[in-house]
Amino acid sequence: MTRFVKRWLGMAAATATLALGGGQAFAQKELVFGLHCDRTGPTATVGTVMCPGYHDYIALVNSKGGVEGHKIKVLEIDNEYKVPPAIEAHERFKKEGAVLEGLYGTPQVSALNKKMEEDKILGTSPGFGVAAAADGKRFPYIFPIAASYWSQGAAAVAFVKERLGGNLKGKKIAYLFYDNPAGKEPLAILEDLAKSEGFELRTFAVPAPGLEMGAQVLDITGRFKPDFVIAHLFGRSPSVSIKELKGKGYPLSKVVSLVWGGAEADIVAAGGMGAAEGYNTIQFAGVGKDFPVIKEIEAMYKAQGKAVPKELDSTVYYNRGVLIAALHVEAVRNAIKAKGGAAPTSEEVKKGMESIKGFTLGGLVPPMEITPEDHEGGGWVQIWTVKGGKLVKTKDWFQGYRDVIKKHLEAEAKKS
Amino acid sequence: MFHRESGVFKTTYAADMALYPLPIAKWTVAALAVIFVVIVPLTVHEYYLSILNLIFIAIVGALGLNILVGYTGQISLGHGAFMSVGAYTAANLAVKLDLPFWLTLPAGGLMAAAIGVVVGMPSLRIKGLYLAIATLAGQLIIEWTINRVPAISGGAQASIQVDRPSLFGFSFNTQGTLYFFLLFFAVLAIIGTLNLVRSRIGRAFVAVRDQDIAAEIIGIDIYRYKLMAFAISSFYAGVCGVLYTYYFGIANYEQFQLIVSIDYLAMIIIGGLGSVLGSILGAVFVTLLPIVIRILMENVGSLFFTTAEMANVISGLRLGVFGGLIIFFLIVEPEGLNRLWRNIRSYFRVWPFSY
Numbered sequence: 071m072t073r074f075v076k077r078w079l080g081m082a083a084a085t086a087t088l089a090l091g092g093g094q095a096f097a098q099k100e101l102v103f104g105l106h107c108d109r110t111g112p113t114a115t116v117g118t119v120m121c122p123g124y125h126d127y128i129a130l131v132n133s134k135g136g137v138e139g140h141k142i143k144v145l146e147i148d149n150e151y152k153v154p155p156a157i158e159a160h161e162r163f164k165k166e167g168a169v170l171e172g173l174y175g176t177p178q179v180s181a182l183n184k185k186m187e188e189d190k191i192l193g194t195s196p197g198f199g200v201a202a203a204a205d206g207k208r209f210p211y212i213f214p215i216a217a218s219y220w221s222q223g224a225a226a227v228a229f230v231k232e233r234l235g236g237n238l239k240g241k242k243i244a245y246l247f248y249d250n251p252a253g254k255e256p257l258a259i260l261e262d263l264a265k266s267e268g269f270e271l272r273t274f275a276v277p278a279p280g281l282e283m284g285a286q287v288l289d290i291t292g293r294f295k296p297d298f299v300i301a302h303l304f305g306r307s308p309s310v311s312i313k314e315l316k317g318k319g320y321p322l323s324k325v326v327s328l329v330w331g332g333a334e335a336d337i338v339a340a341g342g343m344g345a346a347e348g349y350n351t352i353q354f355a356g357v358g359k360d361f362p363v364i365k366e367i368e369a370m371y372k373a374q375g376k377a378v379p380k381e382l383d384s385t386v387y388y389n390r391g392v393l394i395a396a397l398h399v400e401a402v403r404n405a406i407k408a409k410g411g412a413a414p415t416s417e418e419v420k421k422g423m424e425s426i427k428g429f430t431l432g433g434l435v436p437p438m439e440i441t442p443e444d445h446e447g448g449g450w451v452q453i454w455t456v457k458g459g460k461l462v463k464t465k466d467w468f469q470g471y472r473d474v475i476k477k478h479l480e481a482e483a484k485k486s
Numbered sequence: 487m488f489h490r491e492s493g494v495f496k497t498t499y500a501a502d503m504a505l506y507p508l509p510i511a512k513w514t515v516a517a518l519a520v521i522f523v524v525i526v527p528l529t530v531h532e533y534y535l536s537i538l539n540l541i542f543i544a545i546v547g548a549l550g551l552n553i554l555v556g557y558t559g560q561i562s563l564g565h566g567a568f569m570s571v572g573a574y575t576a577a578n579l580a581v582k583l584d585l586p587f588w589l590t591l592p593a594g595g596l597m598a599a600a601i602g603v604v605v606g607m608p609s610l611r612i613k614g615l616y617l618a619i620a621t622l623a624g625q626l627i628i629e630w631t632i633n634r635v636p637a638i639s640g641g642a643q644a645s646i647q648v649d650r651p652s653l654f655g656f657s658f659n660t661q662g663t664l665y666f667f668l669l670f671f672a673v674l675a676i677i678g679t680l681n682l683v684r685s686r687i688g689r690a691f692v693a694v695r696d697q698d699i700a701a702e703i704i705g706i707d708i709y710r711y712k713l714m715a716f717a718i719s720s721f722y723a724g725v726c727g728v729l730y731t732y733y734f735g736i737a738n739y740e741q742f743q744l745i746v747s748i749d750y751l752a753m754i755i756i757g758g759l760g761s762v763l764g765s766i767l768g769a770v771f772v773t774l775l776p777i778v779i780r781i782l783m784e785n786v787g788s789l790f791f792t793t794a795e796m797a798n799v800i801s802g803l804r805l806g807v808f809g810g811l812i813i814f815f816l817i818v819e820p821e822g823l824n825r826l827w828r829n830i831r832s833y834f835r836v837w838p839f840s841y
Binding site for chain 1 (some may be wrong): 533536540544634642643657661736738740741746773777799804
């Protein structure tokens with residue numbers, strides 16, 4: 071037994087010295103950002119594109135001299151969409167003095183929620199996590215900074231209403247969703263809206279891993295025959311849904327997908343852009359390469375004499391990575407400005423995040439306003455539709471049924 | 487530092503059954519206790535304590551699974567689900583009835599044990615791979631039930647927030663204090679298992695594993711002991727789930743999905759089936775290896791790769807090295823790290839002589 075302990079302690083000591091040695095190499099003026107990522111787990115299709123977007127934007131900021139003179143160092147830890155590694159990652163970031171963290175994964179955000187509050191480090195959960203976290207009073211250190219599942223669901227209904235001629239009375243809407251907590255979350259909003267708008271809502275759950283939904287789609291197209299389908303799927307399942315719906319003859323122009331089912335890769339995997347004509351997707355970041363910041367990143371690579379990485383072509387997730395990084399940098403910029411140029415603490419960065427307003431990054435970021443009460447920033451989304459082999463913007467930044475979202479947030483706040 | 491056994495003559499059954507056959511073993515345990523109770527928490531950074539905390543929780547779960555798979559020979563793929571049963575039982579009791587952890591923790595364990603007996607029923611008729619599939623069904627049914635029954639899951643998010651555990655007004659709310667909280671239960675689980683496996687029950691488990699028909703002929707009620715193995719194993723799993731719940735501050739079934747059951751199976755296979763030390767070594771190995779690989783890569787890898795490339799390299803390499811090491815260990819020593827350790831020990835026992 072003792073030898074085991076000796077070896078173990080030796081190993082611990084070795085890692086400790088290595089970690090400390092690594093720590094000393096940082097320059098004093100660097101700010102540390104922690105980034106949780108999934109590059110090898112079930113949602114690797116997202117992480118392998120979104121995280122490079124994050125790194126590239128930070129590299130761009132650093133190449134221009136940093137934020138107000140402070141360079142940024144990003145520490146990334148791959149959590150494989152598992153919870154214990156995410157806890158370890160948070161403790162590591164805390165040890166390295168991270169001023170903020172980009173969280174990833176709904177269960178991971180749930181498990182870290184309490185810890186972030188105890189350690190007073192802000193974490194962002196764009197487009198996933200608990201919708202109730204938009205309430206900054208109840209979740210002081212969690213920032214969705216993009217439309218939550220509630221806002222996405224409300225926006226989907228608003229879009230459907232517009233498409234169906236401004237009146238939903240007597241219409242039929244099918245909700246095709248991944249059967250997990252994240253998939254079920256918009257249901258509260260959809261059921262509420264079904265009552266107030268007078269449409270018939272029927273739900274079709276797809277069990278994990280979501281690769282088989284022939285029965286559900288047949289039920290939708292053959293029996294329910296809805297006027298519109300709202301799809302909320304993850305991982306590989308969005309492309310399966312596109313294929314199945316198209317195969318059963320349902321027009322894709324009457325399908326709208328929430329944010330994790332609308333990447334180029336999903337559509338290409340379903341048989342190519344050309345085959346998915348009319349498919350509507352909800353986006354919380356701008357799509358495409360037509361933004362000054364993307365051009366700057368490309369120029370940065372060219373200036374370094376390197377090829378532009380292929381991740382930039384997957385603009386849906388790549389741009390989301392850029393959006394997350396940009397909002398992180400803006401929060402830090404606000405905090406530094408408020409402090410007169412000195413390096414901010416994590417609590418000051420939180421205040422900086424809560425004062426983001428009017429920052430659009432050339433249209434890639436919505437016109438959001440983050441306040442101490444509203445950590446979601448308004449829940450803005452765009453609709454992009456597959457047209458002529460590429461994603462085309464069909465509806466600019468809009469919010470759906472804010473009054474309903476507010477009502478639900480207030481009801482949640484009363485519960486605890 | 488190695489035990490020298492010469493001059494040890496056991497004259498009573500009690501001495502033969504003793505947990506510590508030699509006086510030196512007692513001193514080893516005492517030294518370990520000093521290291522883990524005094525030295526480690528005083529000298530080690532909070533970050534390393536958090537890793538130890540994850541290891542302690544994993545040890546409890548791995549011990550439970552090893553009782554079932556290693557000692558009794560019943561394959562189970564439902565360990566993660568039993569953890570979620572414990573987690574939700576404790577969370578519901580803590581939130582709805584405001585009970586303290588010293589009541590919710592055993593309650594979570596007992597509830598998991600009850601469900602475990604039900605899921606273990608097929609073991610009375612089927613064995614091996616068939617039983618694995620039956621317990622897999624148990625895992626999926628429990629996941630589905632928790633996801634679909636709001637009375638258990640507490641709403642659409644299927645997660646229940648719980649407060650930090652507290653005792654006499656003292657709240658375990660930092661990694662440092664949680665360390666002692668989790669260490670206590672890990673030690674309790676280790677001592678409990680050590681005593682269980684040398685008792686009548688433990689020996690019956692081994693008899694069932696080695697040849698159940700022979701066991702039945704020599705008078706062991708195999709139905710009773712198989713179900714008991716499921717109950718005890720699930721109890722450990724339930725406690726492990728409760729510990730996760732208090733450690734994270736939330737019960738969420740997505741933390742206990744099928745992949746978790748498989749991770750725990752990997753732990754006990756790497757560590758060594760049918761061994762307490764093996765369960766501990768497996769839990770340490772599986773939790774620590776990815777972290778060690780990453781820290782090494784962060785320091786060495788920057789010589790070869792840019793920061794942007796490194797993120798992908800680390801992720802890929804970690805999986806590759808992890809898989810490679812598992813295969814390496816299983817080829818070098820199919821009986822796991824525990825056997826590897828015993829081989830090293832017995833080699834050095836007579837060193838420098840060969841025997």
